[in-house]
Amino acid sequence: MSPVPAKTNTEDYIRMYTQMVRIRAFEDNANQLYLSAKMPGLTHMYSGQEAVAVGMCEALEDSDKITSTHRGHGHCVAKGADFQQMFCELLGKEEGYCRGKGGSMHIADQSHGNLGANAIVGGSMGIATGAALTAKRLGKDDVTVCFFGDGATAQGLWYEVMNMAALWKLPVIYACENNGYSEYTKTHEIAAGSLTARAEAFGMEAFNVNGQDVLAVNALTQKLVARCRMGEGPFFIELKTYRYHGHHVGDINREYYRSKDEEAHWKSEHDPITNFGEWMLSEGIVNEDELGTISDAVMADAEAAVAYALDAKYPNEAEVDMHVFAPNA
Amino acid sequence: MSPVPAKTNTEDYIRMYTQMVRIRAFEDNANQLYLSAKMPGLTHMYSGQEAVAVGMCEALEDSDKITSTHRGHGHCVAKGADFQQMFCELLGKEEGYCRGKGGSMHIADQSHGNLGANAIVGGSMGIATGAALTAKRLGKDDVTVCFFGDGATAQGLWYEVMNMAALWKLPVIYACENNGYSEYTKTHEIAAGSLTARAEAFGMEAFNVNGQDVLAVNALTQKLVARCRMGEGPFFIELKTYRYHGHHVGDINREYYRSKDEEAHWKSEHDPITNFGEWMLSEGIVNEDELGTISDAVMADAEAAVAYALDAKYPNEAEVDMHVFAPNA
């Protein structure tokens, strides 16, 4: 693993570990809900990419903002959301973060600064940049992290907002989770040249980091967040990572675009949770029992939340035309 | 001036010179039509940028394609259009290139491969790239030149199509005429970083050339066109140039964004026609009389075309709902 970061202590490590385990557990449960036909629609699993969301969000305060994607559960958990409201949302229940109106692809948690998942690939790049503009204009300290995938880099919107962010020195970090695929297509088939060079061409500093190494991600993000707060933003980070599941839960037979060997290799060699756990063990930060306790607690938490959400009530029919317009004072 | 290009002979020089003079004459007449309230609407003058359109289009065949912009008269003339149909179009007359339906901002001349001016800044970047895709798919030799301004580089569409052009190795040359301004704003205020770097980030070769030097423009374009025909495209060229008039004919009081000194400097030091004429004189390619004859002939041609267009008839009222849909065989 990478050198010890600035914000260094056992509590932080354990929290990062726990948050990664929480994401994995959330996704495993969501997948089960899908497989058992208890979840409406489809969903996109974040499993495998946990170190990205956690490494970055742990470098943020609650008042900092993030924007997320269709593959957004990880960002949501990492930014502080609780399981119960998340599962309720995934099941379309009234107690969900969005009263069941958004679902997996629109989950938002403004109480922790998560401005929402987005079902338009690249659709939140403007939103993130606008949030950063608010911070600058109102003289706030907030930094915004804009998460998106390698596939999203093909959207022209990114270049438009990078240009403005660079011209206006906005406190925004564009974080490209390069998991090697957009849907069923490999990145190199849809991305010419270099992603970091694209950001650099706008006069932005750009970084590459191993997205499976939570400490490396966290260290870099801490540095860049601090620099953003000093007015040195924007920045771009490309994080190399991997998604374990199919593009969405229904993408089962995928050998035509991705080999089982490749998947097995990433899981056995580059799992962000296993590797970080082993590092903590080897550094004597935790012992096996403690790791087991964390996992058990998280699993129990997830199961309880799922059970709660399954029993929770759907929104009232009268809600259907509520919230089209916000009331005026 | 730059070293003598591959396609080198007196005839070529004289044609390039003549074409530049023709553009200048066209614009001077169009401006007069506006000032004397004989032209409907507004128009954007190309004067000052002649070496770009001529240098590039002289490296193309009739079957090669171009796409143009709101500032499109220069491209249209350079690609081979005649004055009469152009002036008729500017005046909304039936004999115009588009039967008066397009006007200055939509003038097209498909007989010479001009796919049209465009009133959406950046709007033709996809069209140019698609024309190049046709050439590649149908195994044709054609190259497409996509003209646009520095301001247009802010449009996300460009990055989307550069990416595809680079991935698919399309025979297209993106030609950015950097005249220092988009409307009333200086380029550095709206463009972060470097334009050539933006193209290079997509794995494309990018070039800078003096857009006031017709021979330099022509030499580079010839080289790149030849390479495109061999499947080595796409390419990007940034051409530094200057527009003499306001953003459009009505933009008269413009000292708040651009000084008279600056304008005078470009006109006296960097005029593409004067400088090329002087070079031809100094090289003994032409004499003063010959240059005068060229100018006189062009002026006469322009005046005759204007007179013709002023007298020409408007389209019939029945045309108003013709050409909404193309007929099916």
Place this chain on the structure above:
Amino acid sequence: MREITLSKAVNEAIAEEMRRDETVFLLGEDVAEAGTPFKILSGLVEEFGTERIIDTPIAEPGFMGIAVGAAMTGTRPIVDLMFGDFLFLVMDQLCNQAAKTHYMSGGKLNVPLVLRTNLGATRRSAAQHSQSLHALVAHIPGLKVALPSSAYEAKGLLKSAIRDNNPVVIFEDKLMYQDKAEVPEEEYLIPFGVANIKRPGTDITLVATSSMVQVAEKAAGILNSDGISAEIIDPRTIVPLDEETILNSVRKTSRAMVIDEGHQSYGVTAEIASRINERAFYHLDAPVIRMGAMDVPVPFSPALEDLTVPTPEGVAHNARKLVRGELVHAA
């Protein structure tokens, strides 16, 4: 006759036209090996190769623009837009460029392209993957708009669209991809601007588009058991719109409803209802009633989503009122 799915019908239409005309090609996201997320295009890349079945990056405005340029220069692109909701991303290239080029060039440039996309809610896909946005493109002169209501129409209309010399937007109902219908083995085309009398009847005219044709058919079944005979007209293309077939029906039945899955306000139902009112006013015994989707973003929760689209029961309910001379809307 053999029955095939709508998905297969689309696949056949494209394959036949690509065999027939070398200049036809298709581009979009994950259309080649993956054959689209809906697996509609499976097998095409094997037959036609990656030069004609082209996987694009996720850049809808970009590949839409490329299609416009390709169409202007002698080829016939079919653009695959994965969800109808992404129309918002391609509107400039579609509406400012493709739709206007023929007119702006005084008839000299053509843009023969097809934009294939979809519509339809109740798939639990939430507000950005469930819209039925055909009204937007129908409002723009220069675009033709086709709304197939079954596999049969999907094939016949798509083949006509590919041969049309203009930009055509064709919306498939994504809920119908696995629905089967009788589709002849022999080649056939369905011309644009010719409505289909899906079911003859005498008491009320139900003009229904796309997904709503099935809803209207179910409603007609319900009404039938009430002794009410409903005639169902499927316009098949809303631009051009076959007014005559609709008006002839209304002149006969004296009552009409228009049912469409787009949002009701400022949508397709308004135009069709207005044309009926304008041209058959004195034949009408009651106001023309419109049923579109609710004017709300499509909610994710199944408990809410199903409330937003017209149902057979709802259609039958209003039709019954109309026929009985009761007001549907408070006057």
Place this chain on the structure above:
Amino acid sequence: MREITLSKAVNEAIAEEMRRDETVFLLGEDVAEAGTPFKILSGLVEEFGTERIIDTPIAEPGFMGIAVGAAMTGTRPIVDLMFGDFLFLVMDQLCNQAAKTHYMSGGKLNVPLVLRTNLGATRRSAAQHSQSLHALVAHIPGLKVALPSSAYEAKGLLKSAIRDNNPVVIFEDKLMYQDKAEVPEEEYLIPFGVANIKRPGTDITLVATSSMVQVAEKAAGILNSDGISAEIIDPRTIVPLDEETILNSVRKTSRAMVIDEGHQSYGVTAEIASRINERAFYHLDAPVIRMGAMDVPVPFSPALEDLTVPTPEGVAHNARKLVRGELVHAA
């Protein structure tokens, strides 16, 4: 009362709201020193500085998206979109994001932004700078749509728009920027959803929007000399739409026309006509007649362009027929 131009009214509305509320700011192309190509915003950057009057690059989707994010996080952006035709470029950010965020978040996130743009042909600006595209945004739930018909409305509606907690699209008629009207010195707001009875009358109701209010007024003048008394209703906002004022008028006059500068087909006239037909059918003596712009891309040539939009004479002609009980459209 003093008279000021529509341009000045817009300028005042923005200045007043920016003084009142620190969170209001404006962004767009050439809005600062240049004050827009129409010179509408002159003076604002001098008062409020470049931090609040922000010049953007030519990147409409980008700055629209930035405005959405800025609105979600506690500020009130006014987006200046130079021409209404560029709406096609911002549709995704406007319709998939801004319009749906409040609903999709279950009411937790707000997007209080104003998109200021324009409409109107006959400026010899051709097909990409002359469109009136308000029908498109009116079709999307979550967006409010205002259509000021004079300097008075422009100021009052814009001020309401800026204070509204939702995304509002306001279309100014670009032909009207130099037109003067009485505008009070004192502050006033015009609420949304309240139509204005621009001219009372008894024989026929002319519902006219934006640029067409002046056309309707001239038509009413012509009709007056024929002894026909026309009532003109200006809805002022089409979302929300003040149905009651329109219906009350129609119930009184028994005849109605709807006039709007958007393309007629699948446009605004269809919705308003449909609502009248649905709710006032039994009061109508004749079909509701619609007059929109022709369904053609706007031609450049003056000889053609002027034919594409409704004129006072055309409106008067149809109104006369209606009142006399003659058919406007062949039946």
